[in-house]
Amino acid sequence: MDFTITGGNEGAKIYLDNEREKDGILLFDVHMMLENAAVPEQFCISYSIPHIDTYSVWSPSIRAERHLGPNWKKRTTESRLASWMPIHALVSATGKNRMTVALSDAKTPCSLRSGECEEDACIQWEINFFTVPVAPLKEYTATVRIDTRKIPYYDAIYDTVTWWEKECGYAPAYVPEHAKLPMNSLWYSYHQQLDVEDIIKECKLSKALGMDTVIVDDGWQTDDNNRGYQFCGDWEVAPSKIPDMKEFVARIHETGMKVMLWFAVPFIGIGTKNFERFSDKILDQSGKTRFSLDPRYKEVREYLIGFYTKAVGEWGFDGLKLDFIDRFVLKGSSLEFDARRDYHSLEDAVDALMIETSEALRKINPEVLIEFRQTYVGPAIRKYGNMLRVGDCPNDAILNRQGIVNLRLTSGNTAVHSDMVMWNREDTVEGAAVQLANILYSVPQISVKLDGLPEDHKKMLAFYLSFWREHRDVLIEGKLLAANPESVYSQVCSQKDGKAIFTVYTDGIVDCAPYSKVIVVNSSRHSALILKGADQKSYRVLDCMGNEVEKGSVQGSLCEIEVPFCGMVEVE
Numbered sequence: 001m002d003f004t005i006t007g008g009n010e011g012a013k014i015y016l017d018n019e020r021e022k023d024g025i026l027l028f029d030v031h032m033m034l035e036n037a038a039v040p041e042q043f044c045i046s047y048s049i050p051h052i053d054t055y056s057v058w059s060p061s062i063r064a065e066r067h068l069g070p071n072w073k074k075r076t077t078e079s080r081l082a083s084w085m086p087i088h089a090l091v092s093a094t095g096k097n098r099m100t101v102a103l104s105d106a107k108t109p110c111s112l113r114s115g116e117c118e119e120d121a122c123i124q125w126e127i128n129f130f131t132v133p134v135a136p137l138k139e140y141t142a143t144v145r146i147d148t149r150k151i152p153y154y155d156a157i158y159d160t161v162t163w164w165e166k167e168c169g170y171a172p173a174y175v176p177e178h179a180k181l182p183m184n185s186l187w188y189s190y191h192q193q194l195d196v197e198d199i200i201k202e203c204k205l206s207k208a209l210g211m212d213t214v215i216v217d218d219g220w221q222t223d224d225n226n227r228g229y230q231f232c233g234d235w236e237v238a239p240s241k242i243p244d245m246k247e248f249v250a251r252i253h254e255t256g257m258k259v260m261l262w263f264a265v266p267f268i269g270i271g272t273k274n275f276e277r278f279s280d281k282i283l284d285q286s287g288k289t290r291f292s293l294d295p296r297y298k299e300v301r302e303y304l305i306g307f308y309t310k311a312v313g314e315w316g317f318d319g320l321k322l323d324f325i326d327r328f329v330l331k332g333s334s335l336e337f338d339a340r341r342d343y344h345s346l347e348d349a350v351d352a353l354m355i356e357t358s359e360a361l362r363k364i365n366p367e368v369l370i371e372f373r374q375t376y377v378g379p380a381i382r383k384y385g386n387m388l389r390v391g392d393c394p395n396d397a398i399l400n401r402q403g404i405v406n407l408r409l410t411s412g413n414t415a416v417h418s419d420m421v422m423w424n425r426e427d428t429v430e431g432a433a434v435q436l437a438n439i440l441y442s443v444p445q446i447s448v449k450l451d452g453l454p455e456d457h458k459k460m461l462a463f464y465l466s467f468w469r470e471h472r473d474v475l476i477e478g479k480l481l482a483a484n485p486e487s488v489y490s491q492v493c494s495q496k497d498g499k500a501i502f503t504v505y506t507d508g509i510v511d512c513a514p515y516s517k518v519i520v521v522n523s524s525r526h527s528a529l530i531l532k533g534a535d536q537k538s539y540r541v542l543d544c545m546g547n548e549v550e551k552g553s554v555q556g557s558l559c560e561i562e563v564p565f566c567g568m569v570e571v572e
Contacts, residue, residue, distance in 0.1 A: 001026075001047045001049065001146075002047060002048075003016060003045055003046070003047050004045070004046045004047065005043065005044070005045055006043065006044050006046065007041060007042050007043035007044050008032065008040070008041055008042075008043035009034055009038055009040060009041045011034070011035055012032055012033065012034050012040075012041075012043070013031075013032070013033040013034075014030075014031065014032045014033075014043055015031055016028050016029065016030055016031075016045070017029055017031065023149065024147065024148050024149035024150075025145065025146070025147050025148075025149065026145075026146040026147075026148070027143055027144065027145050027146075028143070028144055029141060029142070029143050029144075030045065030129070030140075030141065030142050030143070030144060031139070031140070031141050032129070032137075032139065032140040032141075033138070033139045034137065034138050034139065036138065037136040037137060037138040038136050038137070038138075039133055039134065039135070039136050039137075039335075040129075040130045040134065040136075040137050040140065041130065042128055042129065042130045042131055043128070043129055043130065044126050044127065044128045044129075045126070045127040045129075045144070046124065046125060046126050046127075047124075047125050048117065048120075048122045048123065048124050048125065049099065049122060049123050049125070050121070050122050050123075051068075051116060051121045051122055051123050052098075053092045053093070053096075053098060054068065054090050054091075054092060054098045054099075054123060055068075055091060055092055055093035055486065056068065056090075056091045056093075056485060056486035057069070057075040057088070057089070057090060057091070057114060058088075058089040058090075058091050058153055058157070058485050059075065059077040059087070059088050059089070059112075060077065060084055060085055060087065060377070060378070060406050060407075060409075060410050061077050061078060061079075061084040061375065062075060062076075062077065063399065063402060063403075066485060066486040066488075067486065068090075068114070068115070068116050068123070069114075069115050069116065070115050070116050070117075070118065071115035071116060071117045071118075071124045072115070073115065074113040074114055074115035074124070074126065075088075075113065075114055075115065076111050076112070076113045077111060077112045077113070078109075078110075078111050078131065079103075079106065079109070079110050079111065079112070079378070080107065080108065080109040080110070080131075080132060080347065081106065081107040081108075081347045081350055081351060081380045081381075082325045082326045082328055082347075082350055082375075082376045082380075082381070083326040083375045083376060084375050084377070084378060085106055085377065085378030085379060085380075085410060086102055086103035086105070086106055086110055086112060087100065087101070087102040087103075087112070087157065087160055087410070088100075088101050088102075088112035088113070088114065089101070089153060089156060089157065090114060090123065091153045091485060091486070092153075095152055095153055095483060095484065095485075096150050096151065096152060096153060097147060097148070097149060097150065097151050097152065097153045097155070097156035098148070099125075099146065099147070099148050100146070100147040100153070100156040100157065100160060101125065101127065101144065101145070101146050101147075102144075102145045102147075102160045102163070102164075103127070103142055103143070103144060103145070104142050104143035104144075104145070104163075104164075104167075104168040105142040105143075105168075106164065106168070106170060106378055106379045106380045107347045107348075107351065107380055108129065108130065108134065108140070108142070108347060109129075109130060109131045109132035109134065109347075110127070110128055110129050110130070110131055111126070111127075111128045111131050112125075112126070112127055112128075113125065113126040113127075113128065114126075127144060129142070132329065132330065133330050133331075133335055134330070134345055134346065134347065135343075135344035135345040135346065135348075136344065143168075145160065145163060147159065147160070152481070153485065154409055154480065154481065154482060157409045157410060158409065161379070161409075161410055161411070161412050162412075164379040165379070165412060168379070170379035170380060170382065170383060171383065172379075172382040172383065172412055172413065172414055173358065173370070173382060173383060173384060173385060173386050173414070174366075174386065175386040175413060175414060175415050176367040176368070176369060176386060177367075178212060178213055178258055178318070178319075178367065178369060179369050179386045179387045179415040179443070180415045180443055180472070180476060181211075181212040181213065181443065181469075182210055182211045182212060182213075182443060182444045182445070182446065182465055182468065182469070183211055183212065183213040183214065183215060183260075183417070183443070183444070183445045183446070184202065184203070184206040184211045184213070184214045184215070184257075184445070184446050184447070185214075185215040185217065185420040185445045185446070185447045186199065186202075186214065186215060186216055186217050186447065187215075187217040187218070187262075187420055187447055188394055188420050188422040188447035188448070189202075189422070189447045189448055189449045190217070190219070191217075191218070191219065191225070191227065192218055192219030192222070192224070192225040192226075192227065193219065193225055194216070194219045194220055194241045194242065195241070196241070196242055196243070196248055196251075198451075199214070199216070199252075200251055200252065200255065201451060202214075202449065202450055202451065203252050203255040203257050204255050205450040205451060206257065206446070206450060207255055207256045207257050209450065209458070209461055209462050209465055210462065210465035210466055210468075210469055211257070211446060211465070212256075212257060212258060213257055213258040213259065213260060213318065213319075213369070214252060214257050214258075214259050214260070215259075215260045215261075215262065215321055215371075215445070216259060216260065216261050216262060217262040217321070218262055218264070219238075219241065220237060220238060220241060220242055220245075220261070220262070221234070221235055221236060221237065221238060222238055222271075223238050223240050223241070224271075228269075228289055228290070229264055229267045229269050229289070229290040230269035230270050230271040230272075230289035230290050231269050231271045231272060232264045232267040232268065232269050232272070232290060233267060233268030233269055233272035233274055233275065233278075233290075233293075234272040234273050234274055235263065235307040245315045246314070246315050246316060249315050249316040249317060250316065253316070258318035258319070258369070259317055259318055260317060260318060260319040260320060260321055260369055260371065261311050261315075261317045261319075261320055261321065262320075262321040262323060263307065263308065263311075263320060263321070263322055263323065264323050264324045265304065265322050265323060265324055265325050265353075266283075266292035266293055266295075266324055266325065266327045266328050267290045267291070267292060267293075267324065267327070268282070268290065268291055268292075268293050269289055269290040269291075270288075270289055270290070271289070274303075278293055278300065278303075281293060281294050281297045281299070281300055282294055282334070283328060283329060283330060283331065283332075283334045283346070284329065284331055284332060284334070292327050292328055292329070294334055294341075294346075294349075295328065295343075295346070295349040295350055295352070295353040296338075296341040296342070296343040296344065296345075296346060296349040297340060297341055297342070298342045301349075301352065301353045301356060304353065304357070305353075305356055305357050305360055308320055308322075308357055308360070308361060309360050309361065309364060312361050312364050312365055312368060313364045318365070318367075318368065318369055319368050319369025319370060319371065319387075320361070320368075320369070320370055320371070321371045322354075322357070322370060322371065322372060322385070323373070325350060325354070325372070325376045326375050326376045328346060328350050329346075330346050351380065354381075354383075354384040355383070355384065357384065358370060358383075358384040358385075369386065369387060370384060370385045370386055370387065371385060371387040371388075371389055371417070372384075372385040372387070372388055372389070373388065373389040373390065373391055373392075373419075374388075374389070374390055374391035374403060374407070375391065377407060377410070377411070378410065382411065382412065382414050385414070386414060386415060387414070387415045387417055387443075388407055388411055388414055388415070388416055388417065389416075389417040389418070389419060389445065390403030390404055390407065390416075390417070390418055390419040390442070391403060391419065392419055393419050394419075394420075394422055395422050395423055395424070395435065396419075397434050397435050397437075397438035397439075397523075398438070398488055399419075400418055400419050400421075400435070400438055400439055401438040401439070401488065401489060401492075401505070402488050402489065403419065404416060404418055404438075404439060404441055404442040405441065405480065405482045405485075405489050405492060407442070408441055408442070408480045408482075409480065409482070413477075415443050415476070416441075416442045416443065416476070417442055417443045417444075417445050418439035418442040418443070418444055418445050419445070420445045420446065420447030421435045421436065421439060421444060421445065421446050421447060421448070422435070422447045422448050423435050423448060423457075425448070425452075425453055425454055425457065429454070429456040429457055429459075429460050429544060429545065430544055430564070430565045430566050432457050432460060432461075433460050433464065433544035433565075433566035434523060434565075434566055436460070436461070436464040436566070437464075437503060437521050437523035437544075437566045438503075438505075438523060440468065440475055440501070440503055440521065441475055441476065441480060441492060441494055441503075442476065443476060444464075444465065444468060446461070456545060459545045459546070460544050460545045463544070463545050463546035464544075466546075467546070467568075471501060471519070473496060474494050474495070474496045474497075474499050474500070474501050475494050475501060476494075477496060478494035478495050478496030478499075478500075478501075479494065479495055479496065480492065480493070480494050481493045481494070481495065483507060484507070487506065488505075489505065490504075490505055490506040490507040491503070491504050491505060491506070491507040491510070492505070495514075495515065498515055498516040498517070499515060499516065499517045499518075500512075500514070500515040500517070500518050500519075501518075501519045501520075501521070502518065502519070502520045502521065503520075503521040503523050504520060504521065504522055504523060504524045504526070504529060505523050505524055506524055507524075508522075508524055508526040508528070508529050508530055509529075509530045509532065510529060510530070510531055510532065511532045511533055512531050512532060512533045512534040512537070512571055513532060513533025513534070514533075516572065517570075517571070517572040518531075518534070518570075518571045518572070519568055519569070519570050519571070520563070520568060520569050520571070521566070521567075521568045522563040522564070522565060522566065522567055522568065522569075523565075523566060525565070527562055527563075527565075528560045528561060528562045528563065529560070529561055529563050529569065530558060530559070530560050530561075531554060531558075531559045531560075531561060531569075531571060532557065532558055533557060534554040534559065534571050535554055535555070535556055535557050535559070536553060536554060536555075537553070537554045537571050537572060538551070538552070538553050538554075538571070538572065539551065539552060539553070539554055539561060539569055539570065539571045540569065540570045541561065541562070541563055541564075541567060541568070541569045542567050542568050542569075542570070543564045543566075543567040544564065544565070544566040544567050549564065549567070550562070554571065
């Protein structure tokens with residue numbers, strides 16, 4: 001491959017060296033050197049490859065447009081410490097890796113881009129560095145990894161994650177057992193309208209149905225229920241909602257559940273008492289009711305960490321949901337130098353804030369739960385958080401499924417959580433169950449009011465959570481095989497120790513031959529599934545509430561079995 005370097009500061013020395021290749025993986029180092037420290041200007045490494053056996057794009061951040069795209073509208077993966085991660089791949093029509101590109105540096109703002117050139121039927125690549133302003137630098141180095149092995153695309157991604165962990169300094173945080181158990185999140189079910197007695201009642205119902213932790217979301221810190229953030233920043237309990245926070249936590253613990261608390265990490269609103277105190281230590285000047293604090297000031301980091309340690313140490317919370325850290329962005333006067341800061345780099349300051357936070361919390365409780373969500377996921381975030389959740393997609397089974405698979409492929413052993421599952425209680429039980437069938441390969445977060453839920457919906461939820469708990473070793477600890485990423489994963493399988501659990505979303509043919517036991521969940525609109533390689537094995541069909549509707553013996557190398565929508569068939 002011929003690489004071209006463009007852009008960068010005037011007089012900058014930008015070059016590639018230490019090129020090495022082994023078994024289809026090419027690595028080389030990128031260097032930028034400036035005569036004097038300066039804000040680095042964006043520079044680009046570009047190259048072109050022939051379009052051969054290439055069908056789609058895979059990226060952790062591309063949700064809708066998985067087709068290749070033209071070079072004048074390249075498919076783009078943006079990455080920085082608190083948003084996404086530097087990996088971008090091309091995939092064949094049969095799901096094989098064609099080219100997976102990754103960077104060793106998951107902190108510095110960059111982008112990976114690819115697009116089809118109509119003049120020569122080649123795919124043009126760009127690797128852009130410093131896509132967002134950062135602090136002045138004199139030199140910079142990163143490693144580029146290009147994997148062209150003809151292996152399943154997900155194996156190329158898994159190997160990149162291992163590379164980040166083992167060779168790039170991104171060792172993931174310890175994952176407590178409770179990070180891998182179902183949760184009730186109160187956001188969609190309550191929004192900001194929190195009520196202590198009602199929440200305690202919901203916790204009792206949640207525990208009975210198979211949930212172990214409740215997440216108290218936005219609203220605890222303000223009487224205002226208008227969904228804004230102008231009252232974030234003081235982090236004082238609103239007594240009209242929660243008269244005694246410590247007592248509230250103790251009562252939840254009495255139900256047998258653990259409890260987490262939400263914070264919007266960067267935000268300080270104009271309705272807070274401390275806004276004036278920090279008005280000269282903010283990152284953005286464009287807001288009207290809330291702004292983002294600047295963590296490059298030690299005072300800001302100590303201020304924020306004080307709230308988090310109080311929540312865990314004094315109030316007794318078992319963990320925190322740390323939200324919106326992707327809103328730490330340099331712009332306006334925050335680009336100017338200020339000698340009061342102990343960090344000049346925003347990315348380094350956010351890293352320091354999160355490291356200091358996680359260390360302080362783990363001193364209080366080594367089993368503390370720390371949740372982040374898309375877009376703030378990836379190798380850097382895994383150093384601090386032990387739970388990564390899909391970004392908000394209320395009642396959207398397809399987007400939830402896609403986000404889960406993307407996270408599972410890139411998150412190693414960190415607990416991957418679904419976005420909070422909700423549905424309309426007037427829907428059919430199968431219509432509700434489709435939300436559960438699409439999140440099986442993650443830790444479920446549920447966000448529906450359980451009190452007053454139709455009985456068949458309760459039975460369905462209890463069955464799915466029971467099924468998930470029984471098979472969670474396979475579902476969340478097995479190897480995930482996700483077919484047809486360009487079609488939002490038409491069929492997903494997790495396999496472990498000869499056992500496999502498939503979920504059919506559009507592709508209704510399942511190969512059972514490699515496994516001693518197979519469970520297939522039918523989340524498609526097919527009324528029947530076709531099983532291959534299961535001749536003479538016994539099977540049992542269940543509906544979405546766990547009722548047995550049929551059993552028998554598989555006849556033939558290809559066998560069609562009727563399976564209700566969001567029901568399942570067990571074969572062994």
